[in-house]
Amino acid sequence: MNISPVSQTAILTLIARVVASEKQNATYNDPMAVLCLEGLMSAASEEEKRWIIREKRIYGGMQLHHAMDGAKRAKVFDDSANRFIADNPGCTVINLACGFDTRFWRIANRNCTYIELDLLDVVCLKRELLKDKLGYQLMGCSVLDVSWIDQVTVNGNSHFLLLAEGLFPYLPEPDAIQLFKRLAQRFTRSQLVLDIIPEKYLKGLWKMLLRLETKITWGGLYVPWVFGIQHPRDIESYAPGLRVLGYAKASAGPIITVSINPS
DSSP states (O other): OOOOHHHHHHHHHHHHHHHHHHSTTOSOOOHHHHHHHHHHHHHSOHHHHHHHHHHHHHHTTTTHHHHHHHHHHHHHHHHHHHHHHHHSTTEEEEEETOTTOOGGGGSOGGGEEEEEEEOHHHHHHHHHHHGGGOOSEEEESOTTOTHHHHHHTTTOOBSEEEEETTOGGGSOHHHHHHHHHHHHHHOBSEEEEEEOEEGGGGSHHHHHHHHHHHHHHTTTOOOOOOOEESSGGGGGGSSTTEEEEEEEOOSSSOEEEEEEOOO
16 A cells, blocks of 8 residues: 555554444444545555555454444544534635545534645545545645745635544644644634644553553554643644633543634
8 A cells, every 4th residue: 555654554543433433322433434445455555455454353342442443533523613613604624644545434524625735645545435426625834834835825824623543642742732833823713623642651661561552452562652741732832812711521631622823
C-alpha cells in the first residue's frame, strides 16, 4: 500500500470501527468503514492482508475494549460535528489527518462543506478505494503545510470546524504548538476539536508499558506519541484567541473543544 508507519495507524482505527460496527447488537453503525476495509484488503499485498486479518482478529477478541473505545471516540467527534453544523448551517468542516475515516457518511453532510486533509499517499489510496462514492474534497498535504489554510480560506475564514482525531499526539511539540498558533492566526468564529494525551504517558514507566502494549497489539508496528499536555487549558497558552470550551473523557486522554477567535 506504500504508506508511512504513521499513516498505517489509521488502518488500525479503521479496523476498530469495523469491529465495533460488525459486533452483534452493535450500537455503532459504520457500513462505509466496512466497505473501505474491504477495499484495503483488495489493494494490500499478501503480507499486508495477513497483518490486517491479524489485527481484526485481535480487536475482535482480547482487545475488543480498544475497538469499542475507538468507536466511542469517533462518535464524540461525530457529535461535535453535528452540533457545530446545527448551530452554523453552511459551515465548513475540515477533517485534519483524516486517514481512512468515513465521518462524511456519519454526520449531517448536506448542511456543510466537508473537506478532508492528509498526506498525499493516503489521499491517493483513499481516492482509489472510494472512487465515485466520494462526495467531498480531499486535499493531499501535511497539516503543517500552510498552503491548505490559504486554499480553504480563499472565500473567508469564519465558521470553520477543524477536527483533529488522532493527530496531535504524533506531532513533535514545536510543530504542534506552531499549528495551534497558525489556526489562531488564520481562523475566526471557528472551533477546533482534538484529542490529546496526558504528558505523563511520554515518560518513564508509562512510556515503557505503552510501547510494549503497542508492539504486541499492533503486530510490531510502533509509532510513539511525542506530544502531550498536563491540562486541557494549557492549550489557551499557545496562542491568543484560543479558549477551551469543554472536554470529554476518552480512553487515552481528553477530547477537547477549543473556540478560535469567537468574536
